[in-house]
Amino acid sequence: MDLVFRARRVVTPQGEIACDVGVVDGRIVAVEPRIDSPNVVHLNDDEVLLPGLVDTHVHVNDPGRSEWEGFETATRAAAAGGVTTIIDMPLNSIPPTVEVAALEIKRKAAATVSVDVGFWGGIVPGNLADLKPLHEAGVFGFKCFLLHSGVDEFPAVTTAELETALRQLATLDALTIVHAEDAHTVRDSEPDYAGFLASRPREAENKAISDVVELTRRTGARTHILHLSSSDALSILEAAKRESLRITAETCPHYLTFTAEEIHDGQTEFKCCPPIREAENREALWQGLRDGVIDLVVSDHSPSTVELKEGDFATAWGGIASLQLGLPAVWTGAQERGFQLTDVVRWMATHPARQVGLATKGAIEVGKDADFVVFAPDETFVVDKNKLHHRNPVTPYHGRTLNGVVRQTWLRGKEISQTRASSPKGKLLRRGEA
Ligand SMILES: [Zn+2]
Helix, strand or coil: CEEEEEEEEEEEEEEEEEEEEEECCCCCEEECCCCCCCCCCCCCCCCCCEECCEEEEEECCCCCCCCCHHHHHHHHHHHHEEEEEECCCCCCCCCCCCCHHHHHHHHHHHHCCCCCEECCCCCCCCCCCHHHHCCCCCCCCCEEECCCCCCCCCCCCHHHHHHHHHHHHHHHHCCCEECCCCCCCCCCCCHHHHHHHCCCCHHHHHHHHHHHHHHHHHHCECCCCCCCCCHHHHHHHHHHHHHCCCCCECHHHHHHHCCCCHHHCHHHHHHHCCCCCHHHHHHHHHHHCCCCCCCEECCCCCCCCCCHHCCCCCCCCCCCCCCCCCCHHHHHHHHCCCHHHHHHHHHHHHHHHHHHCCCCCCCCCCCECCEEEEEEEEEEEEHHHHHHHHHHHHCCCCCEEEEEEEEEECCEEECCCCCCCCCCCCCCCCCCCC
8 A cells, every 4th residue: 555544534435434545556445444554644533534525616717817716726725625626617717618729728727736627618609519529528518507697708598509409418418507597587786685686586596497407308418507596496406306307406605604684785705696595595405405406515616806806786796716615614504404524525525526427536435536635523713715725815704613624635645735846736637537
């Protein structure tokens, strides 16, 4: 063995156990009660060994808007937060990833990364002929919007255009991920939070999700609902799953943490689309996780410059930066509601890896990459936006006390360090290769 991790608590697919985890050439080769080795990493009594998290919803914005975020800063934040794999969204960068040439430009921009990085492609009006080449070039699936995306170079598709794309993508068995808010239901926002919330009501999500369910039924394609906020839509998704349609859903740490009642006018760091809703809605989302209707929890890390996040709720950029904080944020809420770390690992590592077909990620078991988080679940900390690694110091978690500290992050058997030159480098992943 190159290395053996020894811990009282290891989160495995069989539950939380005391064991040794043996690593050779960056892969897990043994999970056993005891492995003899001169190279043992002993975890402290207050630490738990988790698999590295897989965050399939990250906007890196590089190239083109690298003043918002870049690959170096985003992946440093990921590593500090226990995330060892990210999949980058196709928009907010310029050019958006809607053709192979743009994917190649993005891969070049991602020259220096601290964790493994994969890429989503995009569906926009007029790029049908680019989908198969992008699929073959290794994107993990395709994102589309059913209403204005927030940036003009990534236009929305109509449901008719989405249906045509889904028919083609069904033949490739490719995954389509949808920003599901209905363009005809969403209105222009007022400057205050109540007005913003009312402009993007639950009905907008419910309608769009119903449309995606219907298109999934008609085309046989695999679809996924991004950043579910409206808990009313849980019954729609539950029925679709009962029907064995191939549809999944995610929610995000901010919908599970914050409530509309606590957001004051002017606190635009809380602005995201769809919006954070009422306390009762938040509890229903936790129930959706408990029932398995929501499959995964990923960050939707969508930063911008400090200036663009300022102003009022009608004008500020809609997006929350939380890549480094997802694990403690979700663990804090999960613990309060009686969930275990095994649940958090299922939502944030195992299911996201499975969702995008990353066979070697998302669990501590033989054959997987030796990607680990050494996590101290009972230690608390107060979030300081100035100490986070993403590019611009804005986050609604600033000043909040969270449970759970990431003490170490390991990528393919090497500890990631923010200072050592010997720190491992992330790989650029292609679908089907890892
Ligand atoms: Zn997003």
